[in-house]
Amino acid sequence: MQNPQATPDSFSLLQRLLHWSMVALLALNLIVPQRMWAMEMTLWGRSMSGHMAIGTVIFLLAVLRFFIRLGFGVPNEPLGAPRFFRGLARLGQWMFYALFFATPILGIWAYQTGDAQVLRLHRTLLPALFWMLIPVHVGLALAHQFLWRTDMLGKIIRG
Ligand code: HEM
Numbered sequence: 001m002q003n004p005q006a007t008p009d010s011f012s013l014l015q016r017l018l019h020w021s022m023v024a025l026l027a028l029n030l031i032v033p034q035r036m037w038a039m040e041m042t043l044w045g046r047s048m049s050g051h052m053a054i055g056t057v058i059f060l061l062a063v064l065r066f067f068i069r070l071g072f073g074v075p076n077e078p079l080g081a082p083r084f085f086r087g088l089a090r091l092g093q094w095m096f097y098a099l100f101f102a103t104p105i106l107g108i109w110a111y112q113t114g115d116a117q118v119l120r121l122h123r124t125l126l127p128a129l130f131w132m133l134i135p136v137h138v139g140l141a142l143a144h145q146f147l148w149r150t151d152m153l154g155k156i157i158r159g
Pocket residue numbers: 026029030031032033034035051052053054055056058059100103104105107108110111119122123124127
């Protein structure tokens with residue numbers, strides 16, 4: 001685990017690239033209907049859609065991002081923001097990580113086993129949680145920038 005005394009001042013280039021590339025890939029998988037990505041791809045002897053390929057890439061990037069976060073750390077939530085919102089931001093970030101792992105794993109599981117219950121979770125509950133968290137996260141990012149003036153947005157864009 002990272003040493004709280006040694007948290008970095010900003011996000012590294014790799015962390016920023018991971019943040020924004022995952023935003024784009026997640027947007028594709030959350031917004032574009034799965035069947036529109038149907039394309040002729042074979043992986044491990046099975047045909048695979050673009051949705052599944054993108055979902056698998058999201059999973060692999062999330063694993064990388066998780067270990068970078070544990071090893072390198074992220075900037076502390078600045079004291080300029082009220083304590084409650086600092087806690088909310090951290091909680092939301094860890095919930096995102098849980099979804100980064102759970103969503104593709106359940107997608108792969110449902111695809112391999114054909115389990116309808118698991119597929120339902122993958123198609124409904126988990127995307128709904130993403131859609132609840134994203135506005136809260138973006139709202140906090142904007143409040144950091146324009147209300148509390150802590151420049152967290154600058155740190156995730158420019159470093
Ligand atoms: C974080 C990554 C992922 C997200 C956000 C995501 C999101 C979604 C959403 C919102 C749906 C419902 C919309 C639709 O049916 O078009 C869906 C369906 C589905 N996803 Fe994913 N998914 C991800 C990864 C995966 C992976 C890795 C696989 C399998 C290898 C997968 C397999 C499926 C399947 C089989 C369906 C159902 C298609 C159908 O009902 O015909 N997903 N996913």
